[in-house]
Amino acid sequence: MTLAHSRRFSTALNPINISLLSNQLIQLGRINNNPDTFSETTHHHNKQLQISSLTSKLDDCTCLSQIKQVHAHVIRQGHDQSCYVITKLIRTLTKLGVPMDPYPRRAMELVRFRNPFLWTAAIRGYAVQGNLSEAVSMYGRMRLEGITPVSFTFSALLKACGSVGDFSLGRQFHAQTFRLSGFCSVYVGNTMIDFYVKCGYTECARKVFDEMPERDVISWTELIAAYARAGVMESAAELFERLPKKDMVAWTAMVTGFVQNAKPQEALEYFNRMEKSGIQPDEVTVAGFISACAQLGASKHADRAVEIALKAGYSPSDHVVIGSALIDMYSKCGNVEEAVKVFESMNNKNVFSYSSMILGLAMHGRAREALDLFHYMVTRTGIKPNTVTFVGVLTACSHAGLVDQGRQIFASMHETFGVEPTRDLYTCMVDLLGRAGRLQEALEVIETMSVEPHGGVWGALLGACRIHKDPDVAEIAARHLFEIEPDVIGNYILLCNVYASAGDWDGVISVRKLIKEKGLKKTPAVSWVVDDKGQTHKFFPGNMNHPMSDKIQETLEELVQRLTVLGYQPDLSTVPYNASDDEKRSILIRHTEKLALAFSLLTTSRGCTIKIMKNLRMCQDCHTFMRLASEVTGRVIIMRDNMRFHHFRSGDCSCGDFW
């Protein structure tokens, strides 16, 4: 190639090809280094070198002040009119989260001849910040100035529409993408999928996916995650299996998808499959794994979770996400001490770490510590509490019976911390008042809520009615609850229990009839303990098929004798059957957690803490039984029902009998 060629081409070159040309010029310059002949080209060449040096400097910037320094160079060297440099500048500012106004916007406006890439960078800047109206107005001006948008322009606009969920506007841009740029690259297609997913139109996203001429693993993963978030794991799994090359992110989408849908067993399965296929997990994957272990609530998985995290190089002390997930996991596995240790070991803590710790403490009845931690968080750390934090704080108040304090916090929540009351937070308030026996006030809270009550709120009220044996309020709660959640068997059982405790057998019968009509099945109760070898032993109601059932029976009878001395009277009112007292007694003594307790007493040595899990809520009688049993046996009993942990120690329970 001759120099004349180079020079002619150089004027028509687009900046992206500049470095290629520069190389050619350097080569030529070496061959013939007469400065007079090459002065013009050399000047041009130097300019290009400056530009590429400036843009690579921009690439290295990690904060605003560095960018401003480079920008000063840009101006000094006379490149403030270079679309290429200013586009890069805006992109870098966007990446660092600098708001478009005023700085990036100004730099852009100062360029006299703007090309579509510069406009697009600005539109994208607004899109990333969720400012749809500015993004659209930039686009309008761009069109007015007669600049033809490129496909990236539309992906930036779609991003803006997606972030505010403007479906109809986004759909128009979708149509224009094809009209103006004619074809759809994988990247633009992916942006469209993302847009539809963000607007909640999974089927539209699917349509784009199906019609794309080409897809990459990102297109697949976007859709898989969308199905997972929509709770359709079957579709997610189906897509995933069809995905030809599964990368780590795709695997992670499956793991976290199962976690989000409360299917921890499947999450672990996919994690194991991923390991088998030789792909290393990253922090997100490990966090998903830990979360699955938390949902399983079994310590044997917990140990493996820690092992995996450390093996992958994510120590909780330096990785907030891992640390926070571990706090939650230990709390849910019944080991709140270990959760506290992790929390204390963490060098960086955020709102997740604090919320998880507060919830963990609340769950274990350590209300005072939970509240102290909350106080420390808001006065000393500058971390802003969110909805979840307040769920934890109010749960703590509720379990400790701190009605007034909870009320105060709820009232100050919005004013002081800008947290809007959500349905979950109303649920906490109803729970707080309900547990304290203030059923009318709880009802008033529901009636004056600023959002439409959901099942949770009415369920909390119904649960409180069970504790305080109030069939009248229970009927109100149940009426709403059965409408919202007609298929949740637990709700019917709760109402049944309320009627039974009030001795209203007609009521009991009517609820039973309702259950039958709906074709609902009772969830069978099961309690289980895990022995030293990691073996799980399950106990079903009245189950006498257990190999040790004779011994268990014996132990329980003996235990009842000893408890009676302490004043134990079986609480027959909790048995929802119209049976004789003797029959009721015999039903009560065979509740699954009592069987599990007897088994543990028989199979573990003195001084050993007994840990029992149950899939349903424990009844009043079992609670009293455990409390007294902890006194006469001198054992610490940790009991996890489907709601929380009870720590029984020397005749007391961590919940203060307030549950």
Added chain:
DNA sequence: CTAGGGTTAG
């Protein structure tokens, strides 16, 4: 430039 993210209640 586009994908996955940990804490929520009865």
